Amino acid sequence: QITLKESGPQLVKPTQTLTLTCTFSGFSLSNNEVGVGWIRQSPGKALEWLALIYWDDDTRYTPSLRSRLTVTKDTSTNQVVLKLTNVDPVDTGTYYCAHLMMVTAFAFDVWGQGTMVTVSS
């Protein structure tokens, strides 16, 4: 059974760097055809895809935030870390990590419960 759980600060000040950790179980990010994505939802807004890391360390970022985002993985601890630099109040929202299935399908099949982040001074 695949599970994912996000963790990180609930409150971050503007201009600081937000660091979120996704701890997962039930799969290995060293296996072929596996990925973990980050998606967020700002208050009253739609889901917004942010970043993706594949089993081979390849990464993808949403173009509008590429300069501020970094995603890394640690296969020994089954964790994926997302960093967002120079945060602003518009970055407030709930951040989700999700397992990307790539064999026989291409979709985020299991999601974490999400972690709420507020950017405020």
Added chain:
Amino acid sequence: QSVLTQPPSASGTPGQRVTISCSGRHSNIGNNVVSWYQHLPGAAPKLLIFNQDQRPSGVPDRFSGSKSGTSASLAISGLQSEDEADYYCASWDDSLNGWVFGGGTKVTVL
């Protein structure tokens, strides 16, 4: 402004059929598979449909998906009160080299 276009709302009475559209471009829906997600308030999004018309195990067959050209649709038949939620379509976009989501459709059961 989301890359994939969905109607902001849809509604129906219990038992009715509701259809949600998702309009995109060749670079996303036209050339890649589509997935649909159900998002209840306070809960994690749930995968409803993958590869435009496949249901994960455990998803009722009341939910069905289809794709034609650069558009996709999600249909909910036999609408139930527990279907009240936000629904999102998503696809890979070859031009943006990343995932794109629709703006979401809020389904209300009258």
